[in-house]
Amino acid sequence: MAKGMRDIKRQIKTTQSTKQITKAMEMVAAAKLRRAQNAALASKPYADKLKEVVDSIASSGGSVKHPMLVKRPIKRTAYIVITSDRGLAGGLNSNLLRKLTNTIGEKHASKDEYAIFVIGRKGQAYLSRRNYPLAEVITGLSDSPTFHDIKPVASAAVEGFENGQYDEVYVVYNLFVNALSQIPTVKQLLPLDPSQLDGGSNGAKADYEYEPSAEEVLNVLLPKYAETLVYSAMLNNKASEFGSRMTAMGNATKNATKMIASYTLSYNRARQAAITQEIAEIVGGANAQS
Amino acid sequence: MSTLRLEVVTPEKKVFEQDVNMVVARGVEGELGIMPNHVPLVTPLKIAPVKAKVGNSETFIAVHGGFMEVRKDKVVILAEAAELGADIDLSRARLAKERAERRLAQKQSDINARRAELALHRALNRINAAGEKE
Numbered sequence: 364m365a366k367g368m369r370d371i372k373r374q375i376k377t378t379q380s381t382k383q384i385t386k387a388m389e390m391v392a393a394a395k396l397r398r399a400q401n402a403a404l405a406s407k408p409y410a411d412k413l414k415e416v417v418d419s420i421a422s423s424g425g426s427v428k429h430p431m432l433v434k435r436p437i438k439r440t441a442y443i444v445i446t447s448d449r450g451l452a453g454g455l456n457s458n459l460l461r462k463l464t465n466t467i468g469e470k471h472a473s474k475d476e477y478a479i480f481v482i483g484r485k486g487q488a489y490l491s492r493r494n495y496p497l498a499e500v501i502t503g504l505s506d507s508p509t510f511h512d513i514k515p516v517a518s519a520a521v522e523g524f525e526n527g528q529y530d531e532v533y534v535v536y537n538l539f540v541n542a543l544s545q546i547p548t549v550k551q552l553l554p555l556d557p558s559q560l561d562g563g564s565n566g567a568k569a570d571y572e573y574e575p576s577a578e579e580v581l582n583v584l585l586p587k588y589a590e591t592l593v594y595s596a597m598l599n600n601k602a603s604e605f606g607s608r609m610t611a612m613g614n615a616t617k618n619a620t621k622m623i624a625s626y627t628l629s630y631n632r633a634r635q636a637a638i639t640q641e642i643a644e645i646v647g648g649a650n651a652q653s
Numbered sequence: 654m655s656t657l658r659l660e661v662v663t664p665e666k667k668v669f670e671q672d673v674n675m676v677v678a679r680g681v682e683g684e685l686g687i688m689p690n691h692v693p694l695v696t697p698l699k700i701a702p703v704k705a706k707v708g709n710s711e712t713f714i715a716v717h718g719g720f721m722e723v724r725k726d727k728v729v730i731l732a733e734a735a736e737l738g739a740d741i742d743l744s745r746a747r748l749a750k751e752r753a754e755r756r757l758a759q760k761q762s763d764i765n766a767r768r769a770e771l772a773l774h775r776a777l778n779r780i781n782a783a784g785e786k787e
Contacts, residue, residue: 402665409664412731416695416722510664510733571722574682574696583697583720587733594664 368637371630375623382619388451389612395506396542396605402507403539403598410591417588420577429578430525431585434554440470440477441498441520441529443552445536445597446486447604448502453611455537455604456485459547463535464493466549478529480516482597498523508601510594517593521586524553532589536596537603543610545603552592555585655689659705661714661730668735669705669714676728677704678721687723694723700774702738702782703730713738715782717775734775741783750776
């Protein structure tokens with residue numbers, strides 16, 4: 364066998380094993396995507412209900428004022444950045460982090476003006492390498508994160524807002540649209556937008572009594588609401604991660620198949636050339652003898 | 654006997670959903686017994702078991718904080734964590750209680766003490782919710 368042929372054969376084999384791996388990863392991601400979507404669905408009743416109650420307080424009271432609803436001059440901003448722990452998910456994390464760094468570049472002149480809370484190893488690696496100030500980091504979350512997992516980051520940011528350390532808080536995450544498209548999003552978490560809260564259209568709102576008072580209830584409710592928003596962003600990002608990985612791995616599998624086909628073609632060509640050459644040599648030898 | 658629907662919801666799932674005759678919960682202002690046609694009400698809850706009465710039987714649910722929304726025919730409890738009394742691992746809760754008590758006895762910084770106190774509340778809550786069911 365000619366040397367070129369052996370090389371090609373080896374390449375076919377390696378491509379084949381790569382294809383096997385990407386195919387397995389695609390299927391795993393598809394299964395996990397379904398689970399992540401279910402988790403996102405399961406968290407919906409809680410978030411909806413919370414919003415409903417906050418809505419009804421905000422719209423019924425009218426006069427209810429809460430520091431978390433009030434805009435104040437911005438001196439310092441906090442970003443909660445949600446990335447994945449593992450790569451091989453297409454441009455998911457890099458798109459998100461680019462969006463983040465662009466936003467920061469536009470809005471802030473110096474590093475004292477913002478702090479970053481990071482969830483996920485990819486974001487941590489990227490941002491710490493570029494010397495961004497990281498306030499808190501969570502890595503190694505499971506594939507179905509619980510509310511408890513992200514609580515430290517969420518409540519640290521919310522508390523930071525409450526005691527005036529930060530004047531606004533943003534969540535940066537990938538909004539899950541479907542398996543093919545995820546949109547990197549920078550969303551304002553705090554102060555909560557009162558106009559958005561009042562928008563509850565259903566007129567059949569019950570007139571609640573609040574115990575001890577509307578303000579007290581709001582005091583308890585709003586931080587929880589903000590934390591819930593962070594949690595749902597987290598679930599969104601998880602679903603995006605798996606969706607993006609699924610498509611990326613699907614593409615990798617397709618490319619591997621294509622490569623194998625072209626390698627096989629050139630292998631067969633080389634094989635034919637070798638045979639032709641051998642025949643030519645035999646014929647040449649026989650002619651020389653006769 | 655008229656009923657109202659009780660739902661206990663956490664960020665992860667619906668823990669409990671059933672028609673009951675009466676709900677007893679501990680709000681920040683004190684114990685509340687809620688029967689059908691109660692005035693609409695919203696109140697934060699303490700870390701304590703919630704009792705749901707159906708006929709003569711009672712179900713306990715360990716609710717760790719959160720708040721309760723009451724309507725005429727429906728009660729919704731939103732909590733960061735909640736467990737049915739029947740699902741609680743009693744031995745684990747007891748261990749957690751001992752651990753929290755030890756930590757409280759050591760008296761460390763304020764934050765740790767507060768955390769241990771909350772952990773103790775949760776453990777007691779679990780033990781109560783699970784224990785009283787037997």
